[in-house]
Amino acid sequence: MEFEKMKSRLDHLLESQRHGELRGALMMLNEVDIAEYMQTLDKDKLLMVFRILPKDISSDVFAYMDNDQRQTLIESIGDTEVAKLVDDMFIDDAVDFLEELPAGVVKRVLQNTDVKRRNLINQFLRYPENSAGSIMTIEYCEFHTGITVSQAMAELKRTGIDKETIYTLYIIDDQRHLVGIVPLRKMILADDSTLVDALMDTGVISVTTLDDQETVAESVRKYDLMSIPVVDTEGRLVGIITVDDIVDVIEEENTEDFEKMAALVPSDSEYLKTSPFKLALNRIPWLLVLMVSAMFTGGIITSFEGLLNSSAVGIILTSCIPMMMDTGGNCGSQVSTLVIRGMALGEIEFRDLPRVLWKELRVAVLVGAILALVNFVRLLAFGGAGITPIISFVVAISMFATVLFAKTIGAVLPMVAKKAHLDPALMASPLITTIVDACSLTILFSIATALLTF
Amino acid sequence: MEFEKMKSRLDHLLESQRHGELRGALMMLNEVDIAEYMQTLDKDKLLMVFRILPKDISSDVFAYMDNDQRQTLIESIGDTEVAKLVDDMFIDDAVDFLEELPAGVVKRVLQNTDVKRRNLINQFLRYPENSAGSIMTIEYCEFHTGITVSQAMAELKRTGIDKETIYTLYIIDDQRHLVGIVPLRKMILADDSTLVDALMDTGVISVTTLDDQETVAESVRKYDLMSIPVVDTEGRLVGIITVDDIVDVIEEENTEDFEKMAALVPSDSEYLKTSPFKLALNRIPWLLVLMVSAMFTGGIITSFEGLLNSSAVGIILTSCIPMMMDTGGNCGSQVSTLVIRGMALGEIEFRDLPRVLWKELRVAVLVGAILALVNFVRLLAFGGAGITPIISFVVAISMFATVLFAKTIGAVLPMVAKKAHLDPALMASPLITTIVDACSLTILFSIATALLTF
Numbered sequence: 001m002e003f004e005k006m007k008s009r010l011d012h013l014l015e016s017q018r019h020g021e022l023r024g025a026l027m028m029l030n031e032v033d034i035a036e037y038m039q040t041l042d043k044d045k046l047l048m049v050f051r052i053l054p055k056d057i058s059s060d061v062f063a064y065m066d067n068d069q070r071q072t073l074i075e076s077i078g079d080t081e082v083a084k085l086v087d088d089m090f091i092d093d094a095v096d097f098l099e100e101l102p103a104g105v106v107k108r109v110l111q112n113t114d115v116k117r118r119n120l121i122n123q124f125l126r127y128p129e130n131s132a133g134s135i136m137t138i139e140y141c142e143f144h145t146g147i148t149v150s151q152a153m154a155e156l157k158r159t160g161i162d163k164e165t166i167y168t169l170y171i172i173d174d175q176r177h178l179v180g181i182v183p184l185r186k187m188i189l190a191d192d193s194t195l196v197d198a199l200m201d202t203g204v205i206s207v208t209t210l211d212d213q214e215t216v217a218e219s220v221r222k223y224d225l226m227s228i229p230v231v232d233t234e235g236r237l238v239g240i241i242t243v244d245d246i247v248d249v250i251e252e253e254n255t256e257d258f259e260k261m262a263a264l265v266p267s268d269s270e271y272l273k274t275s276p277f278k279l280a281l282n283r284i285p286w287l288l289v290l291m292v293s294a295m296f297t298g299g300i301i302t303s304f305e306g307l308l309n310s311s312a313v314g315i316i317l318t319s320c321i322p323m324m325m326d327t328g329g330n331c332g333s334q335v336s337t338l339v340i341r342g343m344a345l346g347e348i349e350f351r352d353l354p355r356v357l358w359k360e361l362r363v364a365v366l367v368g369a370i371l372a373l374v375n376f377v378r379l380l381a382f383g384g385a386g387i388t389p390i391i392s393f394v395v396a397i398s399m400f401a402t403v404l405f406a407k408t409i410g411a412v413l414p415m416v417a418k419k420a421h422l423d424p425a426l427m428a429s430p431l432i433t434t435i436v437d438a439c440s441l442t443i444l445f446s447i448a449t450a451l452l453t454f
Numbered sequence: 455m456e457f458e459k460m461k462s463r464l465d466h467l468l469e470s471q472r473h474g475e476l477r478g479a480l481m482m483l484n485e486v487d488i489a490e491y492m493q494t495l496d497k498d499k500l501l502m503v504f505r506i507l508p509k510d511i512s513s514d515v516f517a518y519m520d521n522d523q524r525q526t527l528i529e530s531i532g533d534t535e536v537a538k539l540v541d542d543m544f545i546d547d548a549v550d551f552l553e554e555l556p557a558g559v560v561k562r563v564l565q566n567t568d569v570k571r572r573n574l575i576n577q578f579l580r581y582p583e584n585s586a587g588s589i590m591t592i593e594y595c596e597f598h599t600g601i602t603v604s605q606a607m608a609e610l611k612r613t614g615i616d617k618e619t620i621y622t623l624y625i626i627d628d629q630r631h632l633v634g635i636v637p638l639r640k641m642i643l644a645d646d647s648t649l650v651d652a653l654m655d656t657g658v659i660s661v662t663t664l665d666d667q668e669t670v671a672e673s674v675r676k677y678d679l680m681s682i683p684v685v686d687t688e689g690r691l692v693g694i695i696t697v698d699d700i701v702d703v704i705e706e707e708n709t710e711d712f713e714k715m716a717a718l719v720p721s722d723s724e725y726l727k728t729s730p731f732k733l734a735l736n737r738i739p740w741l742l743v744l745m746v747s748a749m750f751t752g753g754i755i756t757s758f759e760g761l762l763n764s765s766a767v768g769i770i771l772t773s774c775i776p777m778m779m780d781t782g783g784n785c786g787s788q789v790s791t792l793v794i795r796g797m798a799l800g801e802i803e804f805r806d807l808p809r810v811l812w813k814e815l816r817v818a819v820l821v822g823a824i825l826a827l828v829n830f831v832r833l834l835a836f837g838g839a840g841i842t843p844i845i846s847f848v849v850a851i852s853m854f855a856t857v858l859f860a861k862t863i864g865a866v867l868p869m870v871a872k873k874a875h876l877d878p879a880l881m882a883s884p885l886i887t888t889i890v891d892a893c894s895l896t897i898l899f900s901i902a903t904a905l906l907t908f
Contacts, residue, residue, distance in 0.1 A: 020724060188607070243698070243701070244630050246701070258795050262792075272801065279821040280821050287781060288786070293780075294780040301776070325748075336716075337713065341712050341713075352726060364731065374742065434780060453549060
């Protein structure tokens with residue numbers, strides 16, 4: 001059903017106070033859709049719908065609501081009720097939620113949860129932001145070595161309901177070291193008396209609690225995993241991360257790269273929910289840095305004042321400034337984007353630098369020659385009075401040199417940045433554009449000075 | 455183990471012809487790692503290792519190899535052996551592989567597979583590129599309504615080994631219409647005599663064969679699914695898509711957006727494996743379009759020749775060209791990136807245009823004021839001889855107007871593009887930069903003409 005249609009029906013039931021029917025209707029819906037519907041409600045209606053929700057799905061719906069709505073809601077319900085919600089959520093969702101709350105509220109909520117869970121949550125809140133530890137869940141199925149398939153299946157029936165996934169079973173030894181995994185599929189296909197050890201896959205791909213979420217995502221993507229175990233520094237199993245959370249991590253990391261490449265300070269919050277003041281703060285730093293850099297480019301123009309003020313040639317060269325700057329910038333960011341993306345996906349390593357350079361050199365010769373030719377012909381044919389073959393030649397050869405330079409710097413800079421443990425995306429389009437701008441104008445005016453002033 | 459270490463050990467076994475040991479070593483490795491190792495081998499060694507591989511994993515390894523390697527390999531082994539490989543692969547992997555081969559080879563390979571599978575593969579090859587049909591698999595578990603849990607589990611044990619996932623069971627009626635899904639978890643936790651109908655979730659999120667893979671990815675991400683069923687236009691179940699394939703789709707779509715936003719014609723192939731000629735072809739179209747646009751910006755400069763040739767003021771204004779162009783371009787692409795990304799993630803819709811505009815107006819006033827102020831002070835303090843307060847004021851107010859304009863166009867253009875069913879990413883950075891360039895210079899020179907020429 002269309003969202004708008006669903007919403008109008010639910011709104012109707014809500015406004016006419018038909019709570020029984022509303023509850024029935026909500027039961028038929030996916031938790032994600034209910035959360036989406038609740039986003040559209042004001043405070044009073046939000047609270048009313050939340051109270052009407054069947055209790056067994058309310059914590060799921062709560063986990064899918066966005067943070068503003070959740071804050072609104074917990075301000076209206078009692079601390080014990082909030083604590084109940086936190087108890088019912090998977091630990092990773094609960095931690096996500098608590099991380100966004102003011103410290104005072106977190107303390108109050110945690111006072112009402114039970115001691116064991118409180119200690120656990122506190123431990124999670126201490127993991128570094130974006131580390132595997134901070135996004136993992138502890139609701140997984142573990143078994144000790146030496147158990148049979150039928151014993152394991154019986155245990156699964158007893159405890160499986162509370163696990164985030166039961167489709168991969170983790171096998172540990174007496175010191176809780178992870179020794180292997182068994183896909184549930186193998187258990188189902190095996191005989192009851194088989195030992196799980198015999199079904200176990202020991203070449204387990206795992207991550208540690210302190211690994212960055214980007215590393216986790218890379219492993220999950222590379223090995224097509226449904227979940228990945230998280231171990232502590234001594235190799236003891238402490239949690240798992242499921243692929244649905246990895247999908248969110250991947251989108252988050254991509255958004256961060258998009259932002260950096262557009263000269264923005266990365267931000268976790270949704271655009272529409274960010275205040276103009278915060279948005280401005282994210283944008284000003286790089287704008288200022290790049291503006292000041294561009295002033296130096298302006299300085300290059302001033303230093304060629306003599307050339308530019310010689311009237312006829314001067315205005316022709318000046319009118320070429322936008323074209324040289326834009327084309328150089330575009331050439332540079334084309335390469336840097338491909339290289340940054342290639343590195344993010346693990347397709348390009350630092351050791352490939354010579355291959356990348358040799359490739360770009362050949363591309364640059366092809367692209368540069370075509371752009372130079374177009375310029376030469378264009379200026380001669382449509383350039384108007386004052387254009388001589390030599391001026392056309394100066395512009396064309398400058399274009400060729402600019403393309404060559406832009407492609408080189410666009411390839412080298414992100415790779416060197418990565419090698420120096422800087423974020424390659426930060427080196428991307430805007431910074432490269434600024435560097436190429438300065439150099440393209442220097443190239444143009446220097447060649448012009450050499451060939452035109454006699 | 456580190457890849458380099460693993461490789462050197464395998465290389466050693468391979469070179470000293472210890473095939474038994476090599477086979478044992480390969481058995482201990484993940485298929486993905488074996489495929490990665492095989493990428494590093496030349497033709498003869500590649501073939502040797504492939505022959506040594508245990509038969510039950512060779513088709514998995516083959517599915518993870520890259521396309522050049524696979525082509526090399528199938529040229530060396532017989533058509534019947536290739537057909538055997540294709541028979542052993544999951545249908546989605548087989549189709550992926552065949553899609554990349556020359557038509558003649560596909561025909562030869564298919565002649566050796568069995569009739570039923572050949573017809574199936576041909577049907578898959580007819581789905582549009584990047585449609586749900588083209589990426590789905592048919593190895594899923596389906597049951598008719600009315601079956602009990604113990605019957606279903608027995609059936610699973612019999613057929614589950616060949617399925618891509620057994621963790622979601624699809625329930626169909628007599629006309630093969632999808633009526634519900636049952637997570638395997640529920641079956642395991644339920645009593646043997648329960649009817650699967652009773653466990654069934656009927657609010658199934660599904661896609662149709664012709665839906666674009668981007669739509670599929672959006673649903674999987676939104677609803678945190680492990681797999682999604684694919685139905686034909688009559689609602690009959692024809693396949694499923696698992697989340698590991700969706701992870702690849704997400705990265706592919708992101709790469710496409712990165713490429714479009716960097717003025718590249720999107721390409722499916724890996725950077726290092728693309729020829730310079732092909733790379734140049736992907737880059738030249740947009741470079742030409744944007745270069746020609748920038749020539750018009752140059753025309754604006756020429757049209758203000760009178761102003762710019764009045765020596766003292768002229769060179770100051772000319773030296774401001776890079777700063778105005780760069781800052782305007784950066785402001786525009788900051789907004790367009792946020793808006794494009796927001797739309798890709800479903801956070802921003804066309805109906806939000808007024809909200810976006812109102813937000814950007816306020817951001818622009820804040821950002822514009824700061825950048826204008828910095829310029830005013832900088833010019834007065836360090837601008838050197840010839841700078842008067844009025845010139846500083848002209849530059850500052852032009853900067854303010856440029857920021858305002860750039861933010862507006864950066865917000866509006868991608869949203870309007872989407873509404874007009876054009877790709878918003880195509881409207882991004884480079885195009886917006888070019889438009890903003892032209893306008894920022896017009897603003898600067900017009901204000902200068904109005905205030906400075908008396």
